[in-house]
Amino acid sequence: MKAAVNSRYGGPEVVSIQNIPKPAPKDEEVLIRTYATTVNSADWRIRSLTVPTGFKFLVRLAFGINVPRNQVLGTELSGIIEAVGSKVGKFKPGDAVFADCGTSFGAHAEYKTMPEDSAIALKPVNLTFEQAAALSFGGTTALSFFTKAGGIRQGDCVLVNGASGTTGLAFVQLARHFGATVTGVSSAGNHTLLRQTGAHHVIDYQAEDFTKNGQSYDFIIDTAGTAPWKRAKSSLTKTGALLAVLGPVSDMLKAAIVSRKNGRKLIVGTTSTTGSDLRMIARLALSGAFTPVLDCVLPVADIRAAHERVDSGRKTGSVVMRFEQSRPAAHDPEPFQTMELANVVQHR
Numbered sequence: 001m002k003a004a005v006n007s008r009y010g011g012p013e014v015v016s017i018q019n020i021p022k023p024a025p026k027d028e029e030v031l032i033r034t035y036a037t038t039v040n041s042a043d044w045r046i047r048s049l050t051v052p053t054g055f056k057f058l059v060r061l062a063f064g065i066n067v068p069r070n071q072v073l074g075t076e077l078s079g080i081i082e083a084v085g086s087k088v089g090k091f092k093p094g095d096a097v098f099a100d101c102g103t104s105f106g107a108h109a110e111y112k113t114m115p116e117d118s119a120i121a122l123k124p125v126n127l128t129f130e131q132a133a134a135l136s137f138g139g140t141t142a143l144s145f146f147t148k149a150g151g152i153r154q155g156d157c158v159l160v161n162g163a164s165g166t167t168g169l170a171f172v173q174l175a176r177h178f179g180a181t182v183t184g185v186s187s188a189g190n191h192t193l194l195r196q197t198g199a200h201h202v203i204d205y206q207a208e209d210f211t212k213n214g215q216s217y218d219f220i221i222d223t224a225g226t227a228p229w230k231r232a233k234s235s236l237t238k239t240g241a242l243l244a245v246l247g248p249v250s251d252m253l254k255a256a257i258v259s260r261k262n263g264r265k266l267i268v269g270t271t272s273t274t275g276s277d278l279r280m281i282a283r284l285a286l287s288g289a290f291t292p293v294l295d296c297v298l299p300v301a302d303i304r305a306a307h308e309r310v311d312s313g314r315k316t317g318s319v320v321m322r323f324e325q326s327r328p329a330a331h332d333p334e335p336f337q338t339m340e341l342a343n344v345v346q347h348r
């Protein structure tokens with residue numbers, strides 16, 4: 001089968017399309033034929049070893065000291081179940097699914113085996129395979145951080161810094177869906193997109209410093225890494241929370257102490273995704289509350305261009321790669337369901 005293989009750490013040039021053995025499902029596993037996958041910021045971090053200071057050795061320990069142990073990247077995919085192991089009861093051949101492989105990666109391949117109890121769920125029927133492949137990374141990160149912070153409520157004021165990326169756009173859409181007043185921070189060129197996806201207010205970070213505008217927020221979400229605790233805390237309400245999706249190591253170290261001492265909270269950490277998380281995000285997608293925004297859809301042959309786009313740090317939403325395989329027409333939604341996001345997302 002075809003796969004995008006990165007035989008060493010480095011830039012996009014270390015990735016090439018190669019033929020590798022097709023896996024066979026074990027008793028409790030399903031074999032998924034991949035129709036679409038994404039290149040995301042997790043792939044960029046591990047491929048290039050771009051990790052916070054002090055973490056590089058730990059990441060090498062986990063992923064391979066000199067060369068990557070698992071040479072196929074990719075955390076998200078959508079496709080069709082092609083075969084199931086003898087003990088699988090939840091899925092059957094022909095099911096259209098999307099999945100999150102997490103830190104085991106391997107989604108940049110024509111086929112992927114996964115335990116049936118891992119992060120796999122049926123594809124929402126109103127999304128294309130390209131959209132479904134991009135559901136998990138942003139969607140489950142947003143749900144997980146809101147949950148860690150004790151939940152978001154109707155009427156909360158939410159500011160999303162880095163609002164036009166994969167995770168930022170998920171936070172914008174879901175915060176709006178849960179009834180919050182949403183402010184999105186991005187460059188001015190992405191403001192139309194932010195408004196279309198649910199932001200009530202927008203701020204151009206090149207023209208205005210949101211920490212100096214006199215506003216207070218119940219949640220400040222930082223996916224850009226430019227709003228650490230020191231800078232953002234005075235813009236939080238007395239019980240507000242900074243959700244540091246990307247934050248400095250110093251914030252990670254002091255999060256527990258800061259949150260205990262203050263009425264305000266600092267929420268840090270990583271997310272790991274389960275099948276139940278995916279079913280929740282699928283329900284939100286089905287209801288129109290969350291539709292992944294696609295920066296571009298490229299054939300898998302353009303894998304290096306996909307990595308370059310992610311490396312730019314300026315993508316809007318997700319970079320999707322499509323495996324050129326024949327698809328049963330019944331699995332993709334009618335054309336009217338793939339209209340522009342602005343027409344699909346339901347706003348309250």
Ligand SMILES: NC(=O)c1ccc[n+]([C@@H]2O[C@H](COP(=O)([O-])OP(=O)(O)OC[C@H]3O[C@@H](n4cnc5c(N)ncnc54)[C@H](OP(=O)(O)O)[C@@H]3O)[C@@H](O)[C@H]2O)c1
Nearest residue numbers: 041162164165166167186187224245246269270271314315
């Ligand atoms: N903790 C976790 O569990 C977790 C989970 C997922 C991701 N992450 C991390 O979160 C980060 C974001 O991931 P992502 O996939 O959402 O990234 P992404 O899609 O690459 O985000 C790119 C966006 O960041 C915006 N941006 C760049 N500089 C900015 C600035 N100074 N101020 C505000 N916005 C700025 C860009 O907007 P403009 O083009 O408008 O500038 C661009 O749209 C990554 O570092 C990733 O590793 C952490």
